[in-house]
Amino acid sequence: MARIELKDLAHSYLPKPGGEDDFALKTIDLDWDDGGAYALLGASGCGKSTLLNIISGLLEPTRGQILFDGADMTHAPTTARNIAQVFQFPVVYDTMTVRDNLAFPLRNRGMQASYIKERVQQIAEMIGMDSQLSRKARGLTADEKQKISLGRGMVREDVNAILFDEPLTVIDPHMKWELRTQLKQLHREFGHTMIYVTHDQTEALTFADKVVVMHDGRVVQLGTPEELFEKPAHTFVGYFIGSPGMNLLDAKIDGSTATIGSHQVPLGAGYAALSGHTQIGIRPEFVTFTDDTNGLPVQVTQVEDVGRHRIVRVGFEGNTLCAVLPEGAPLPEGTQNITFMPDQIGVFENDWRVTPSTGGAS
Amino acid sequence: MDKPQNNRAWFMVLPVLLLVAFSAIIPLMTVVNYAFNDTFGNNAFFWVGVEWFKETLESDRMWGALQRQLIFSFTILAIEVPLGIAVALAMPKKGVWASVCLVLFALPLLIPWNVVGTIWQVFARIDIGLLGYSLGLIGIDFNLGQNASAAWVSVIMMDVWHWTSLVVLLAYAGLQSIPDAYYQAAKIDQASRWAVFRYVELPKLKGVLLIAVLLRFMDSFMIYTEPFVVTGGGPGSATTFLSIDLVKMALGQFDLGPAAAFSIMYFLVILLVSWAFYTIMVNLDREEERSE
Amino acid sequence: MSTSPAQPTDKAGLRRLASYAMLIVYLLFLILPIYWLVNMSFKPNVEILNQLTLIPQNPTLGNYANILTDPTWYMGYVHSLTYVILNTVISVTVALPAAYAFSRYSFIGDKHLFFWLLTNRMAPPAVFVLPFFQLYSSIGLFDTHLAVALAHCLFNVPLAVWILEGFMRGVPKEIDETAYIDGYSWFRFFTRIFMPLISSGIGVAAFFCFMFSWVDLLISRTLTSTEVKTIGVAMTRTSSATGLDYGTLAAAGVLTIIPGALVIWFVRNYIAKGFALGRV
Numbered sequence: 061m062a063r064i065e066l067k068d069l070a071h072s073y074l075p076k077p078g079g080e081d082d083f084a085l086k087t088i089d090l091d092w093d094d095g096g097a098y099a100l101l102g103a104s105g106c107g108k109s110t111l112l113n114i115i116s117g118l119l120e121p122t123r124g125q126i127l128f129d130g131a132d133m134t135h136a137p138t139t140a141r142n143i144a145q146v147f148q149f150p151v152v153y154d155t156m157t158v159r160d161n162l163a164f165p166l167r168n169r170g171m172q173a174s175y176i177k178e179r180v181q182q183i184a185e186m187i188g189m190d191s192q193l194s195r196k197a198r199g200l201t202a203d204e205k206q207k208i209s210l211g212r213g214m215v216r217e218d219v220n221a222i223l224f225d226e227p228l229t230v231i232d233p234h235m236k237w238e239l240r241t242q243l244k245q246l247h248r249e250f251g252h253t254m255i256y257v258t259h260d261q262t263e264a265l266t267f268a269d270k271v272v273v274m275h276d277g278r279v280v281q282l283g284t285p286e287e288l289f290e291k292p293a294h295t296f297v298g299y300f301i302g303s304p305g306m307n308l309l310d311a312k313i314d315g316s317t318a319t320i321g322s323h324q325v326p327l328g329a330g331y332a333a334l335s336g337h338t339q340i341g342i343r344p345e346f347v348t349f350t351d352d353t354n355g356l357p358v359q360v361t362q363v364e365d366v367g368r369h370r371i372v373r374v375g376f377e378g379n380t381l382c383a384v385l386p387e388g389a390p391l392p393e394g395t396q397n398i399t400f401m402p403d404q405i406g407v408f409e410n411d412w413r414v415t416p417s418t419g420g421a422s
Numbered sequence: 423m424d425k426p427q428n429n430r431a432w433f434m435v436l437p438v439l440l441l442v443a444f445s446a447i448i449p450l451m452t453v454v455n456y457a458f459n460d461t462f463g464n465n466a467f468f469w470v471g472v473e474w475f476k477e478t479l480e481s482d483r484m485w486g487a488l489q490r491q492l493i494f495s496f497t498i499l500a501i502e503v504p505l506g507i508a509v510a511l512a513m514p515k516k517g518v519w520a521s522v523c524l525v526l527f528a529l530p531l532l533i534p535w536n537v538v539g540t541i542w543q544v545f546a547r548i549d550i551g552l553l554g555y556s557l558g559l560i561g562i563d564f565n566l567g568q569n570a571s572a573a574w575v576s577v578i579m580m581d582v583w584h585w586t587s588l589v590v591l592l593a594y595a596g597l598q599s600i601p602d603a604y605y606q607a608a609k610i611d612q613a614s615r616w617a618v619f620r621y622v623e624l625p626k627l628k629g630v631l632l633i634a635v636l637l638r639f640m641d642s643f644m645i646y647t648e649p650f651v652v653t654g655g656g657p658g659s660a661t662t663f664l665s666i667d668l669v670k671m672a673l674g675q676f677d678l679g680p681a682a683a684f685s686i687m688y689f690l691v692i693l694l695v696s697w698a699f700y701t702i703m704v705n706l707d708r709e710e711e712r713s714e
Numbered sequence: 715m716s717t718s719p720a721q722p723t724d725k726a727g728l729r730r731l732a733s734y735a736m737l738i739v740y741l742l743f744l745i746l747p748i749y750w751l752v753n754m755s756f757k758p759n760v761e762i763l764n765q766l767t768l769i770p771q772n773p774t775l776g777n778y779a780n781i782l783t784d785p786t787w788y789m790g791y792v793h794s795l796t797y798v799i800l801n802t803v804i805s806v807t808v809a810l811p812a813a814y815a816f817s818r819y820s821f822i823g824d825k826h827l828f829f830w831l832l833t834n835r836m837a838p839p840a841v842f843v844l845p846f847f848q849l850y851s852s853i854g855l856f857d858t859h860l861a862v863a864l865a866h867c868l869f870n871v872p873l874a875v876w877i878l879e880g881f882m883r884g885v886p887k888e889i890d891e892t893a894y895i896d897g898y899s900w901f902r903f904f905t906r907i908f909m910p911l912i913s914s915g916i917g918v919a920a921f922f923c924f925m926f927s928w929v930d931l932l933i934s935r936t937l938t939s940t941e942v943k944t945i946g947v948a949m950t951r952t953s954s955a956t957g958l959d960y961g962t963l964a965a966a967g968v969l970t971i972i973p974g975a976l977v978i979w980f981v982r983n984y985i986a987k988g989f990a991l992g993r994v
Contacts (some may be wrong), residue, residue, distance in 0.1 A: 118606055138609045146609055147603040149886060153621045164621075165611040202888055212611065230888040425820040434815035435827065437808040438871055445868035446834050449845030509740050512733035521982045524739055525975050528921070529748055532974030534929050536949060537967035540958065541747050544754065550766045552750060583747060591921070592877070595914040595985050599884055615729060630881035636832065637873070644838045665838050685841050692836040700829060 062129045062220040062253065064092040064141075071126030073112055077122065086277040088124070092221070097244070099268035101258060103300070107277040108257045109225060115255065116223050117141050128220055142220045144213025146227045150205030152212075154198040158189055161197050162211050169216075179215055186246065187211045201238040203235040212241075214252070221253040228263065240267055253383065261301055273297050277282045287344075290404075295411045298341045304371060306341045306406075307381045313338050313407055316418075321377040323356055328403035330417030336410040345373065346404040347383035355397030363391060374398065455683035474683030484684065487667040488691075494663055495642045498581050502638055503631070505582070506589025511619070513594055524594075527587040539651025542580040546572075546652065566653055570590065570660035573653045577661055580648060585641070589634045596624060596630035632703050636696055641693050664688060720989075748971075754964035762960045777965035779946075787966070793859065793930065795973055797942070800863035801870060802923040806916065809874035814904070816875070817882040818890070828879075831872035838963040842868070843936050850937055861937045862944070864932065870923040877922065881915025883907075917984030924977050928970075945970060 080086055092098060108171040114126065117138035125134045133141055153161050162180045163358045184190040187207040192200070195312045197208060207229055207248040213222050224243075228236045237420045244267060247254055258264050264271050265285040273288065279285070279295035281287075292298035298306030311318040316330040318340050325340070349372075358374035358381065370385040372392060383398060385391070407414045433670055459469055509527075514520045530538070548554035548564055551578075557564040564572045604622045613621070644666035649655070655670075657663035662670075668688065671681050718757055754762055755777050757770040765771070781787040815821070816828055847856075855861040885908065894901040909916065931946030938944055944968070952963040978985075 116606075116610070118609075138606070139612050145606065147607065149601075149603070149888070151601075151603050151607040153625075155621060155625045164613070168614070168617070202886075209586065212607075230886070230892065267681040279624075425818060427821065428819040429821045431815035431819035431821045431824075432810035438812040438831070438875060439827070441808060441864070441867045442871050443832060443841075444836055445846070445849075445865060448849050449837075449842045452845040452848070453841055454920070487893055496917065509737065512737045516986055520986050521979070522740070523737070524982050524985060525978055527743060528925075528974060528978040529971055530744055531925050532928065532947065532971050533751075533967055534931055534945070536931065537963060537970070540960070540963055541751050541754075541967070544762070545747055547749055550763065550768065552746070552768075583744065587744070588922075591918055591985070595881070595918040598914045598986060599881055599912070615726070626884060629883055633876050633880055637835075637877075640832075640836055644836075646838065646840070664812050665840075668838065669840060685837065689833075689837045689841075693833055696832065696836065697829065700832075701930075713985075 063094040064221060064253065065125075065127040066090045066092075066111075066115075067125045067127065069111075069114065069121050069126065070132060071107075071114060071119065071121045071123070073325075083122070084277055085114075085121070088279055090272065090279055090282065092253060092255065094129075096255055097247045097254045097256070097267065097269045099258060099264035099271045100274065101264040101271055101300070102274035104259055106274045108259075108274050111274070112145075112223050112225055112255065112257050115221070116143050116145050142216070142218050143223060144216070144219050144221075145223045145225065146206065146209045146213055148226045148229045150202055150209055150230070152197045152200075152205045152293075154206050155196070157175060157194055157196055158184070158200075159193040159206050162215050165212060165216055174243060174393075179217075183211045183215045186214070186249075186369045187242070202229045205344055206231060206239065207242075210246075214250070215248070218383045219252055221255060224254065224256040224258075226258050227256075228258075236263075243267060247317060256269075261303075273300065275300075290342070291413070292406065293413045295408050296337065298343075298406065298408075302343060302345075304344055306343050307347065308339050308341045308408070309379055309381070311338055311340045313340075313414075318405070318407070320356070321379075323406070325356065326402050327405055327407065327416075330418035331407055331414060332417045334407075334409045334414060339408045339411075341406040341408055342400045342404060344382040344384040346401040347381065347398050348401070349383065349385075349389075349392050350397050350399045352399065353397060355399040357398055358398055360392050360394060361398060444594070453682050456678050458685050460679050474679045475687065477680055478684050479688060483659075483667065487662055487664045488679070490660075490662065491643060491664040494578070495639055497565055497578060498585070498642050499635065499638055501582050502586045502589050503635060506586050506634065507593050507627070507631075508629075509586070509590045510593035510597055511623070515598070524591075527590050530584050531587050533584075535647040536651055538580065538584055539648040542576060542583075542648075543652045546576045568657055570657055573657060573661045576652055577649045580644065580652060581645070584648065585638060588637065592630050592634045593627060596627045600626050614696075628703070632700070636699060639699070640692055640696060643695075644688075721845045741905040751964050754960060755968045758963060759959065759961045762964075772776050774961075777961040778969075780962045781965055781969060784948075785945055786951070787945075787948045790945040791973070793938075793942045793970070794934065794945045797859040797862040797866070797934070797944075798924055798927040800859055800868045801927045802920055804863060805867055805870040806878075806920050807925045809871055809878055809919065810904075810909075810916075813875050813878035813882055813910075816879045818887065826985050828875075831875055834872050835869050839869075839930070843932060846933060847936050855871045856937060856942045857939050859942055862934045862942070863927075865933050865937055866927045869927055873926070874923055878912065878915050881912040885911050913984040914986070917981040921978055921981055921985070925974060928974060972991050 066088050069085060069088040069090075070083050070138070074081045074082050077083055100111065102108045110119065114121050117136060117140075120135060124260070125132055127133065128141060142383070153164065157298075159180055163176050163181055166176045166179060180193070181190065184193055187210060189204065189207055189211065192204070197205065200208070205207045209227075213219065227237060228246070231239060240263065243254075243256075246252075250400065256267050265288075268285070270282060270284055271288055272279055273294070274295065275296040281297050282291065283291075283293075288297055288301050292301065292306065294305075295308055298308065309320050311320045311325075312332050313327075313334050316327045318325045318327055321338070337385070356376055358371060358376045360374050362373040363385075364371040364373075369387055370391075372385050374381050374383065374396070381398070407416070425471055455704065458472075513523055533541075545551040545553045546564065546566055548558045553567075554564045563569055564575075566576060567572050600623065605618070608618045608622055644665055645663060646669065648670075649661055649663060650666055653661045655666045668681060668684050753768070753770065756773045756775070757767070758774050758776065761767065761770065761772055770771040816824060817875050822985055840971065842865075850861045850865070855864070889911070890903065893907050898907070931944070931949060932943040935946040935950075938947070947962070949966060952966065
């Protein structure tokens with residue numbers, strides 16, 4: 061187990077990068093705590109796989125450093141970093157048995173046969189494959205193979221971190237849940253640093269203690285799932301997390317009032333003068349319908365029933381908003397008024413969250 | 423891999439079946455016709471039963487040619503397959519040099535076979551050929567017309583020169599289709615280069631290698647133009663392989679009956695050996711999968 | 715086995731050096747006869763037959779002139795290219811769905827059909843000369859590009875199917891299933907997702923079809939006469955009662971390599987493309 065620090069990291073796939081746009085990763089400064097369970101979340105192409113490959117040593121960064129427990133490993137080969145990686149599709153040695161697959165990394169390091177036997181048995185039990193140890197790896201199902209991949213990664217005791225690159229992509233939906241649970245359990249039992257790359261927020265939010273959200277080559281937020289939900293640091297986080305995502309409206313901010321189009325909305329706190337592109341964000345969960353005519357007048361356009369609650373889409377002066385209607389509440393129609401819970405409104409300047417200068421929670 | 427039963431898959435295979443059968447059935451019927459009949463031309467056929475077959479089986483000449491052919495085929499297989507794999511492994515995976523190599527490897531394959539034969543015929547001569555002359559310089563008597571081993575060496579060298587690239591291209595394409603993740607995982611597992619070859623590359627290359635072996639076996643077993651141009655089957659009949667013998671019989675002596683019978687048996691031998699190769703490979707595969 | 719980082723690099727470096735050395739030796743081995751061919755093509759026959767010279771002493775463009783000024787010759791290239799490309803396109807197009815069926819499904823007679831395909835390559839082409847002549851004449855396709863293209867299908871289609879099947883087998887079925895779940899129609903899945911994954915197989919199969927069709931002189935000559943003159947016809951003119959016209963033959967050989975070299979240059983990216991599991 062190790063603490064991994066990324067300092068001033070940037071990477072470009074071009075041999076001679078010019079401006080910022082040439083960089084797949086733009087200046088990352090991040091610390092991964094020893095033993096933490098992290099999710100690296102982001103849309104396709106945001107650079108999360110690049111980052112993972114830099115951590116595992118399969119890519120050397122154009123700029124910056126990566127430290128393992130304080131030691132500079134930026135140019136160290138993969139083998140020296142003692143990491144394990146589970147890939148998007150199962151990577152097993154088909155011609156070997158399950159047992160040989162698990163034993164492979166240990167045998168290559170010249171460990172003693174008795175130790176290997178014991179360790180393989182231990183890991184096999186952990187991943188639930190001990191009854192299949194003598195089977196050839198080839199005929200197994202995709203999830204069994206992924207478990208072997210995982211086991212092979214964990215069989216070495218000196219593993220610094222385990223990296224997962226969207227490992228559940230080829231797994232059947234009903235097995236995904238089981239594997240995720242097993243991963244979480246393994247983390248609790250053994251405490252390895254785990255970094256789990258995914259574009260699926262459910263996977264990220266259920267697996268990780270802390271989530272790193274990436275967008276366009278940058279880390280936009282590092283926080284617990286709650287923090288990401290309640291206080292997104294970037295409009296992308298607001299939009300990406302939650303289903304549906306946060307409502308974002310262009311607004312003019314003036315002290316503790318926001319002006320949206322022709323209406324004014326009270327904010328839960330006061331803000332200093334802002335320039336640039338300002339928006340307010342409010343999650344559909346905190347949008348309520350009201351009879352108060354001071355609220356925002358909107359036109360109901362669509363109602364979706366998703367089981368436990370309903371999603372109402374409304375239009376306001378060219379903007380579309382979503383509101384979550386709890387079960388049992390009456391269905392609104394036609395023209396309605398909505399209000400936003402003031403302390404749940406986030407203010408964003410140029411896509412980044414602005415801390416209020418007076419009052420309210422930030 | 424468990425494959426779902428789906429007889430509608432026949433539709434996907436139909437075009438191939440029609441195209442190939444169209445060209446295969448009629449010639450087959452013609453050859454069979456000739457093999458069992460005697461003719462004085464003018465489409466007058468006299469049934470002679472298995473007489474042509476008997477004649478062929480009793481022909482010493484045919485057995486001699488068969489023996490030489492088997493030695494030739496297995497020799498070149500033993501050289502070309504390992505060499506081809508080794509070269510494919512040594513090739514750069516991408517970049518300009520990979521492209522340059524690919525083009526250079528392809529060149530020998532693209533030359534019409536009579537030209538290939540001609541090149542080597544001149545190349546191997548002691549008076550005007552680079553190879554023959556150089557060997558002469560170090561004291562080797564490389565007279566193709568008189569020295570049977572010289573003839574054999576030339577023919578084998580020519581085949582290796584001509585066809586190894588086929589194995590290289592197949593093996594290279596096969597290697598390219600191995601996902602990077604396997605190499606990465608092997609690095610993480612600290613596997614030695616040999617272990618990577620044995621556990622990652624070789625298993626994935628098995629399919630491709632089977633094709634390469636079968637192709638080279640079949641084509642070498644039927645080889646005609648190249649050795650004929652270089653040695654004419656000589657000296658004497660030292661390099662008279664099956665095809666050369668067959669053509670001599672059919673064209674030289676115009677014995678279509680025996681030639682047709684010979685062709686059928688020729689075909690059956692190739693069929694048998696190929697089928698054996700194929701079945702062995704498939705069964706090895708299946709055994710591995712089934713082992714508990 | 716020690717795990718110190720320094721050692722593996724040395725061994726790896728040495729290994730790489732040995733690999734490159736072998737590669738270079740092999741390339742030289744390949745190039746030498748080709749150089750010899752080019753060499754011969756610039757020499758007059760007199761020089762070829764009487765002297766061993768590494769560089770032409772009396773360099774001449776006469777051999778090439780013979781070819782390039784003779785309409786039979788260069789039309790031969792055009793005609794041959796036509797039926798070869800026709801054949802390559804037909805063979806690969808027809809082989810793709812068939813190979814997919816063989817690799818993904820089992821159906822009645824599949825194993826026998828698969829092996830039967832290969833048996834069509836097990837007879838010497840000479841055997842087919844007379845029957846093909848009769849067959850294609852009787853359906854009125856004698857002396858057309860299509861005839862030669864179809865005739866070559868006998869050998870090339872099985873080859874393409876076998877090669878493609880081998881590569882398709884390596885693609886995990888989960889990819890097919892994921893695509894269907896994501897709503898792709900079979901055709902879109904096949905062209906957008908599947909084919910890129912087996913691109914090296916397609917490149918190699920296409921090149922081999924091109925190659926085997928291009929170098930066949932016997933069948934192409936048999937099925938054509940006046941309308942379609944192949945390079946095979948042109949080649950026979952280089953051997954006469956007075957012996958082989960080595961110079962012209964060599965020049966013809968050199969010219970024959972060029973189209974094929976271009977083909978492989980164009981498919982090189984397909985062959986060299988790795989298996990990139992696209993992010994869907």
